[in-house]
Amino acid sequence: MIGVFDSGSGGLTVLRALVERLPDQRFVYLGDHGHAPYGERSPDEVYGLTCAGVSRLFGLGCSLVILACNTAAAVALRRLQQTWLPARFPEHRVLGVLVPVVESVTQVSWEVKAASPAAESTAGRVGIFATPRTVESGAYPREIGLRAPAVEVFQQACPSLVQRIEAGATAETLADQVAAEVRALRARAEGGHLDRVILGCTHYPLVEAAFRAALPPEVAILSQPRLVAESLADYLRRHPRHRTPRGAGQSRIAAFSTAEAKTVRALGRRFFGETLAFCQIGGQIGGMSLPPGPRPAPGPAQAPTVQV
Numbered sequence: 302m303i304g305v306f307d308s309g310s311g312g313l314t315v316l317r318a319l320v321e322r323l324p325d326q327r328f329v330y331l332g333d334h335g336h337a338p339y340g341e342r343s344p345d346e347v348y349g350l351t352c353a354g355v356s357r358l359f360g361l362g363c364s365l366v367i368l369a370c371n372t373a374a375a376v377a378l379r380r381l382q383q384t385w386l387p388a389r390f391p392e393h394r395v396l397g398v399l400v401p402v403v404e405s406v407t408q409v410s411w412e413v414k415a416a417s418p419a420a421e422s423t424a425g426r427v428g429i430f431a432t433p434r435t436v437e438s439g440a441y442p443r444e445i446g447l448r449a450p451a452v453e454v455f456q457q458a459c460p461s462l463v464q465r466i467e468a469g470a471t472a473e474t475l476a477d478q479v480a481a482e483v484r485a486l487r488a489r490a491e492g493g494h495l496d497r498v499i500l501g502c503t504h505y506p507l508v509e510a511a512f513r514a515a516l517p518p519e520v521a522i523l524s525q526p527r528l529v530a531e532s533l534a535d536y537l538r539r540h541p542r543h544r545t546p547r548g549a550g551q552s553r554i555a556a557f558s559t560a561e562a563k564t565v566r567a568l569g570r571r572f573f574g575e576t577l578a579f580c581q582i583g584g585q586i587g588g589m590s591l592p593p594g595p596r597p598a599p600g601p602a603q604a605p606t607v608q609v
């Protein structure tokens with residue numbers, strides 16, 4: 302099965318695009334609501350929690366996990382792919398929402414780790430709005446710059462925007478913050494000119510209209526969920542072993558949370574557009590024992606223990 306991991310509810314905006322693009326596949330969603338938000342946690346906490354969440358999805362029978370959370374992908378993906386995964390789960394794969402966005406901006410594959418002639422046509426100015434931790438990680442400018450040095454990247458951290466969206470702040474409050482973040486980013490991009498903008502946080506599609514209103518009309522906003530869905534469809538074509546067609550009568554999504562199911566249901570509806578029957582994950586899931594998962598290979602690359 303294909304696992305989708307997020308710090309909480311935001312990854313449901315990505316899951317929505319995945320189920321629409323790949324309606325015949327089965328997905329297992331895990332929201333770490335018990336530890337959200339990640340966007341203002343330390344990098345070691347984000348890394349440890351991400352490894353723990355991914356392990357759980359592997360334990361549920363997923364061979365491929367998408368990190369739907371930008372903060373988790375920005376902070377943990379490269380480290381996890383380079384050390385923890387090959388040492389502990391060599392047959393499994395983890396992809397992150399950052400990857401298709403970097404590939405789209407640079408026109409260079411994630412596998413390529415150097416400036417590529419393919420990127421020569423991609424010079425331009427890109428703005429990225431994200432959580433403080435994603436911005437601080439430097440992952441977007443680093444990964445874009447590695448492949449397409451001519452692309453200029455300007456980042457803007459939007460502290461508390463996630464919390465305000467989740468708390469149901471008024472449209473006016475959200476629009477005011479978004480407008481202020483856009484002004485701040487454009488002030489740093491001398492002349493204010495931008496070609497493209499990335500909403501580098503799972504929650505921001507919910508305020509995309511406010512970003513659209515605050516940005517000049519000629520600035521394109523890349524749709525991360527759509528890019529991720531296209532990229533996963535392409536990945537599954539190239540790696541059919543991760544495909545999990547759903548059988549007759551099987552549901553498309555099994556949804557789990559590290560928090561109490563009834564507390565996450567309403568948020569789930571807002572982010573996914575329909576009610577999902579979340580089960581709280583622990584040693585047991587909704588009264589069912591966990592199916593046996595892969596045994597991690599013995600190895601030195603343990604995920605750090607996190608105190609949360």
Ligand code: DGL
Pocket residue numbers: 307308309311312337338339340341369370371372373432435463501502503504
């Ligand atoms: N999912 C996070 C992201 O995309 C936002 C929520 C959080 O901070 O946990 O960065």
